Amino acid sequence: MNETGTTEVSQATGKPLSARGLATRARLLESAELVFVELGYHEASIVRITERAGVGLGTFYLYFDSKQSIFEALVLDLNARVRQAMSQAMVGATSRLEAERRGFEGFFAFTAEHPALYRVVREAELVSPQAMREHYARIVEGYREGLRQAQRDGEIAADLDPEVTAWALMGVGELIGMRYVLWERDAQGRAPRSIDPQVLDAAMRFVDGALRSSRRPPHDHDTKEAS
Amino acid sequence: MNETGTTEVSQATGKPLSARGLATRARLLESAELVFVELGYHEASIVRITERAGVGLGTFYLYFDSKQSIFEALVLDLNARVRQAMSQAMVGATSRLEAERRGFEGFFAFTAEHPALYRVVREAELVSPQAMREHYARIVEGYREGLRQAQRDGEIAADLDPEVTAWALMGVGELIGMRYVLWERDAQGRAPRSIDPQVLDAAMRFVDGALRSSRRPPHDHDTKEAS
DNA sequence: CAGCAACCTGAATCACCTTTCAGGTTTGGA
DNA sequence: TCCAAACCTGAAAGGTGATTCAGGTTGCTG
Numbered sequence: 001m002n003e004t005g006t007t008e009v010s011q012a013t014g015k016p017l018s019a020r021g022l023a024t025r026a027r028l029l030e031s032a033e034l035v036f037v038e039l040g041y042h043e044a045s046i047v048r049i050t051e052r053a054g055v056g057l058g059t060f061y062l063y064f065d066s067k068q069s070i071f072e073a074l075v076l077d078l079n080a081r082v083r084q085a086m087s088q089a090m091v092g093a094t095s096r097l098e099a100e101r102r103g104f105e106g107f108f109a110f111t112a113e114h115p116a117l118y119r120v121v122r123e124a125e126l127v128s129p130q131a132m133r134e135h136y137a138r139i140v141e142g143y144r145e146g147l148r149q150a151q152r153d154g155e156i157a158a159d160l161d162p163e164v165t166a167w168a169l170m171g172v173g174e175l176i177g178m179r180y181v182l183w184e185r186d187a188q189g190r191a192p193r194s195i196d197p198q199v200l201d202a203a204m205r206f207v208d209g210a211l212r213s214s215r216r217p218p219h220d221h222d223t224k225e226a227s
Numbered sequence: 228m229n230e231t232g233t234t235e236v237s238q239a240t241g242k243p244l245s246a247r248g249l250a251t252r253a254r255l256l257e258s259a260e261l262v263f264v265e266l267g268y269h270e271a272s273i274v275r276i277t278e279r280a281g282v283g284l285g286t287f288y289l290y291f292d293s294k295q296s297i298f299e300a301l302v303l304d305l306n307a308r309v310r311q312a313m314s315q316a317m318v319g320a321t322s323r324l325e326a327e328r329r330g331f332e333g334f335f336a337f338t339a340e341h342p343a344l345y346r347v348v349r350e351a352e353l354v355s356p357q358a359m360r361e362h363y364a365r366i367v368e369g370y371r372e373g374l375r376q377a378q379r380d381g382e383i384a385a386d387l388d389p390e391v392t393a394w395a396l397m398g399v400g401e402l403i404g405m406r407y408v409l410w411e412r413d414a415q416g417r418a419p420r421s422i423d424p425q426v427l428d429a430a431m432r433f434v435d436g437a438l439r440s441s442r443r444p445p446h447d448h449d450t451k452e453a454s
Numbered sequence: 455c456a457g458c459a460a461c462c463t464g465a466a467t468c469a470c471c472t473t474t475c476a477g478g479t480t481t482g483g484a
Numbered sequence: 485t486c487c488a489a490a491c492c493t494g495a496a497a498g499g500t501g502a503t504t505c506a507g508g509t510t511g512c513t514g
Contacts (some may be wrong), residue, residue, distance in 0.1 A: 015411045020481080024491080024492090035250065040353035045470080045471060046471080055493085056493040057495095058493050061472095061474080066472080066473080067472070083488055119353070126267035126270075160436075161426075164426055164429035165429070167406050168403060168430060171403065176391065180394075199391055205389060207395075248461070253462085282463090284463070284465095284503095285503090288504080289461070455513100457513090457514100458512095459512090460512100462509070463507090463508075470499100471500080472497105473496105474498100475494105475496095475497100477492105478493075480490085481488100482487100484492100
């Protein structure tokens with residue numbers, strides 16, 4: 001929550017922090033998540049957000065500069081939460097590959113519970129490109145470091161580029177999540193608790209192969225290979 | 228253009244086709260692509276689209292039911308074009324892995340030239356989820372069949388699930404394209420003609436590994452493995 | 455060149471929205 | 485208990501835009 005240091009300060013009125021105000025701000029953010037997911041940025045109206053939050057219309061502007069401002073706050077909030085969910089899920093993994101699987105599981109579970117992640121981040125492309133890039137960049141950052149470490153430990157192929165690989169892995173997660181978690185929910189009306197284990201297995205088979213032996217003609221040499 | 232068979236008919240007024248009208252419709256679609264890319268769905272207005280197309284406001288409704296309707300037509304049009312670009316690029320490949328690389332190249336080149344692809348498809352999530360799914364589903368379909376064939380030919384690992392793998396590969400392309408093609412354009416102001424070859428190499432190292440040996444512990448057993 | 459389709463036009467209608475603001479309410483400390 | 489600071493409120497100002505419609509224009513046919 002305190003990720004950006006803005007939590008204790010109203011973006012709108014300056015700096016005066018709060019007591020009751022803090023709760024109101026939180027209620028607005030929470031309501032915004034629901035409303036934005038349901039209606040999208042443009043269809044969502046401030047009135048709807050405040051109504052759902054149970055506060056007056058004017059109250060909104062005590063905590064946020066504008067509609068765009070609360071949207072950006074929501075992107076950052078979701079970003080912090082999904083990263084938290086992923087690293088939480090990875091705790092206790094005994095290998096990079098296991099960590100990878102658990103990270104994916106955490107991501108899919110979060111997706112199942114917070115469809116806002118996709119909706120909001122995708123809309124951010126137009127509403128606030130800067131916030132969207134920030135979102136992806138932060139995820140990649142941690143990812144890349146994990147991969148670097150795994151390379152040092154000899155757990156994954158040495159000839160992979162950690163940065164590009166991180167983006168690739170994020171892409172795998174994004175589309176698999178969209179197709180097999182997000183889209184499943186509409187099929188029946190009910191959302192899956194998380195992902196179909198068989199799909200996860202299939203996805204991890206792909207990922208394991210990619211990380212383990214990114215280049216390995218039949219024999220079994222050293223993995224170093226300049227291109 | 229004739230993908231859906233709607234080209235010769237006005238969605239709005241019924242069926243009467245056209246002569247001069249056909250050109251007007253095409254001009255509207257073209258203008259819509261430009262305007263939607265520049266402003267996004269909601270900021271774009273019908274007036275802007277008609278002005279850029281050089282026709283009167285009312286004319287719009289002779290050819291499209293609504294703003295949403297022209298947006299959907301645009302999604303389908305882009306989808307047909309990107310798939311065409313990809314399969315065109317794959318012509319002449321002598322192996323699945325080479326086809327894979329060329330397909331990616333084709334996709335990245337198209338992305339560089341038509342940022343509309345990302346913008347419009349991402350917005351479709353809210354504007355017309357149905358059109359968005361259609362877009363992804365059509366791409367995956369061809370992909371999946373290509374993978375199946377490659378499995379039959381023993382070119383890629385047999386234990387991969389073609390469908391899940393297709394989504395995974397599409398994810399790799401989507402995020403790598405976003406980061407290294409789309410985002411590069413803003414850095415300097417000028418768009419790259421396509422992707423940095425080093426990045427493409429790195430990405431293909433990842434993909435090759437994933438497809439070639441999806442599971443290969445030091446020894447060399449059967450690949451079957453229940454979870 | 456009359457006449458009739460097929461086309462085109464843009465002011466007006468209708469429906470909302472974001473943001474402001476003048477003033478009311480609540481809370482906590484002295 | 486009292487009061488200032490912190491909160492809250494919702495009507496109204498100032499906008500925007502999709503869609504309709506009554507009527508004008510174009511161009512082909514005979």
